[in-house]
Amino acid sequence: MGNIYRSASFMEHSSHPDYKYEMDAPTHTHDGINPSCSDELTLSLRVENGVIEEAAFTGHGCAISQASADIMADLITGETVEEAKRLSGLFLAMIRGEELTEDDFDDLDEAAQLKDISHMPARVKCAELAWRTLDGILSA
Numbered sequence: 001m002g003n004i005y006r007s008a009s010f011m012e013h014s015s016h017p018d019y020k021y022e023m024d025a026p027t028h029t030h031d032g033i034n035p036s037c038s039d040e041l042t043l044s045l046r047v048e049n050g051v052i053e054e055a056a057f058t059g060h061g062c063a064i065s066q067a068s069a070d071i072m073a074d075l076i077t078g079e080t081v082e083e084a085k086r087l088s089g090l091f092l093a094m095i096r097g098e099e100l101t102e103d104d105f106d107d108l109d110e111a112a113q114l115k116d117i118s119h120m121p122a123r124v125k126c127a128e129l130a131w132r133t134l135d136g137i138l139s140a
Contacts, residue, residue: 014063019073023056032133038063043133069130
């Protein structure tokens with residue numbers, strides 16, 4: 001995977017996130033905070049007929065938390081709630097350093113580039129923030 005900070009895709013998601021905005025009329029919102037480094041975000045979803053039609057976030061944090069949130073929002077937009085739960089489970093397993101199949105990595109798409117964060121214990125919570133916030137929305 002290499003150094004994520006040298007990834008053009010990672011830097012683009014971090015510097016110019018497409019999904020970082022205040023959503024009009026979300027059906028679901030949930031706040032997430034990483035107290036160890038003060039990253040905060042509010043995740044908003046518009047779910048219709050079991051499909052995530054729109055995902056957006058607001059807040060602030062390090063490059064990893066912001067890129068991870070943007071990548072996640074892109075990945076789950078257009079997916080069913082059940083598929084978003086599955087993808088979140090795969091991502092969190094990957095960040096914990098668990099073995100995934102090549103198909104799992106393919107399913108995670110750009111989120112798979114964050115795999116090496118599992119070797120940076122101080123940054124794991126940064127990468128997980130948006131995904132744990134998503135789990136909070138979807139399990140409510």
